[in-house]
Amino acid sequence: DTAVSQTPKYLVTQMGNDKSIKCEQNLGHDTMYWYKQDSKKFLKIMFSYNNKELIINETVPNRFSPKSPDKAHLNLHINSLELGDSAVYFCASSQDRGRGFYGYTFGSGTRLTVV
Amino acid sequence: AQKVTQAQTEISVVEKEDVTLDCVYETRDTTYYLFWYKQPPSGELVFLIRRNSFDEQNEISGRYSWNFQKSTSSFNFTITASQVVDSAVYFCALSEAGYSTLTFGKGTMLLVSP
Numbered sequence: 001d002t003a004v005s006q007t008p009k010y011l012v013t014q015m016g017n018d019k020s021i022k023c024e025q026n027l028g029h030d031t032m033y034w035y036k037q038d039s040k041k042f043l044k045i046m047f048s049y050n051n052k053e054l055i056i057n058e059t060v061p062n063r064f065s066p067k068s069p070d071k072a073h074l075n076l077h078i079n080s081l082e083l084g085d086s087a088v089y090f091c092a093s094s095q096d097r098g099r100g101f102y103g104y105t106f107g108s109g110t111r112l113t114v115v
Numbered sequence: 116a117q118k119v120t121q122a123q124t125e126i127s128v129v130e131k132e133d134v135t136l137d138c139v140y141e142t143r144d145t146t147y148y149l150f151w152y153k154q155p156p157s158g159e160l161v162f163l164i165r166r167n168s169f170d171e172q173n174e175i176s177g178r179y180s181w182n183f184q185k186s187t188s189s190f191n192f193t194i195t196a197s198q199v200v201d202s203a204v205y206f207c208a209l210s211e212a213g214y215s216t217l218t219f220g221k222g223t224m225l226l227v228s229p
Contacts, residue, residue, distance in 0.1 A: 041154070041204055043219040047225050056216060057168050090160065092214050103150050104217060106160040 003027070006091050006107035014115055021093030021110045022078045030095055031055075032074035033104065034066060037088040049074050076115055081114045088112070117142045119209050121220035128197050128227055136223045138207030140215040144168075146212035149183065149190045154222070156205040163205075166190065197227045 004025045013019050025032060033056075034046040047054035047066040054066065063079045078085060087113050093102035118141040128134045139147065151163040164174060166183050174181045178195045194201055204224045208217040 033216075039226075041222045043206065043222075045218075046218055048216060050215075088158065101148050101212075101215050103148070103162055103208075103210075104160075104167050105162075108159050111158075 004093050004105050004107040006110050008110060009108065010111050010113075012113045012115065015043075015081055015083060017081050018054070018079045019081060019112070020078070021089055021091075021112070023070055023074045023076070023107055025091075025093040025105070027093055027105060028095070029093035029105070030071060031093060032068065032071070032075075033092045034074065034076050035090045035092060037090060038079070039087070043090070046108070047074075047076075052097055078112075083114050086112055086114045117144075117147075117209050117211055117218045118133050119207050119218055119220035121205075121207055121223050123223045124221070125224045125226065128225070130198060130227055130229050131196050133193060133195050134197050134225065134227075136194075136205050136207075136225065138190045138192065138220060140188050140190065140207070140209045142188075142209060142211055144211040148210045148212075149191050150208040150210070150217065151181065151190075152206045152208065152219075153203045154206065155200075160206075163192075194225075197225075199229055201225060202227045 006023050031050045033048045048058050049068045054070045065077045068074045088109045089105040090109045094104050120139045147168045149166045153161045180193045182191045204222045205221045207220045
């Protein structure tokens, strides 16, 4: 199936641990993103990559490091996890089709719980 | 800078009522794109509609309709004859031309009770 897939769907971990979330898209899109959705449902962009190149890096602690080995993958590594990192993280991809921006295709989200 | 405001935090209706979700946006660009996404209790984000700034025609898709008014910078979403399955958080979002980043409103939680 064509889609944006994220793994894992749920992640429970202790404070101080390091964890990664993986994202892959097989839609042939050029741009991929990470968004964080907090407990109040607010969606905020963290990073954006276009063809493996970082183009947006919002004010995110440097404990968060995105890695894009190729344009179909954008992984998120988080060091020294803190309680406040608990959230749902969404990966998304998009493609400018020449007639404008058509929005994102989202992954199903990763619910990260730090205990 | 772009901004999206969804002033209604939560709306509760009874099944079969019509409901309108408000969205007001701010942008300095003349070319931009507006979106609505639905997030049901299962958590995924589902695309509903895209509208570019040059197309002010209202759109209807089944029980859903959208009213885009540039004069008031609004892009409102109406559900006619609401159903329990419409219960979700609905997000309005904006992207300015030349940028592929979506700025989301804070969302409106719609609760439809039987």
